[in-house]
Amino acid sequence: MDTSPAHGSPGTVVVGADGSEHARRAMLFALHEAQLRGVGVRAVCAYGGGHAEPPEKGMTGWHRAGGEPSPNLHDAVSREVADSVEELRRQVGEPFVEVEVHCERGRPAQVLLDASGDAGLLVVGTRGAGVWGRLALGSTSTEVVHHAHVPVVVVPPEGEATPK
Numbered sequence: 001m002d003t004s005p006a007h008g009s010p011g012t013v014v015v016g017a018d019g020s021e022h023a024r025r026a027m028l029f030a031l032h033e034a035q036l037r038g039v040g041v042r043a044v045c046a047y048g049g050g051h052a053e054p055p056e057k058g059m060t061g062w063h064r065a066g067g068e069p070s071p072n073l074h075d076a077v078s079r080e081v082a083d084s085v086e087e088l089r090r091q092v093g094e095p096f097v098e099v100e101v102h103c104e105r106g107r108p109a110q111v112l113l114d115a116s117g118d119a120g121l122l123v124v125g126t127r128g129a130g131v132w133g134r135l136a137l138g139s140t141s142t143e144v145v146h147h148a149h150v151p152v153v154v155v156p157p158e159g160e161a162t163p164k
Contacts, residue, residue: 011120014150016112016140017043017081017101022125026155027085030123031092031099033153039120040098043085046111047077047103078103109143116150123153 015030017023027043034041082101089096104111116122126141141154 011039012042013121014042014116014119015123017045026123026125027088029155034097042100044115045081045103046106046108048105108140119150121151125155
């Protein structure tokens, strides 16, 4: 598995990876879709750029007391994302998809948009924030949907209807 920040080939499936259960669901979708398309996946994680709330699980050591980013944050985040991705790759099985891990400091939506410039598809999970209009998606997924220049899939939280 390549963990360098270089961009993959055109058609790559880009997916948001933040350690949450919503991101894990998005990653599983992205891995399956990449298998079908015969392309790789770029797992993108933003850190230290104004997450509205910390991820639900994993990624626990990202900040020191007082909210300041921890030293060596990039390495810690990259390692944790890579471990999670490898677990999900094994779960999905063969044919194994090549995954590139890209971690960058910044706002999640902007980091995802920047990383998806040469992508064939951008996949994000959503926590959802309500049932009315824009609030059916979280802020990151809403911004991505409105500003992406590639097709976007928003994977709903578990228990919500998914397309068949």
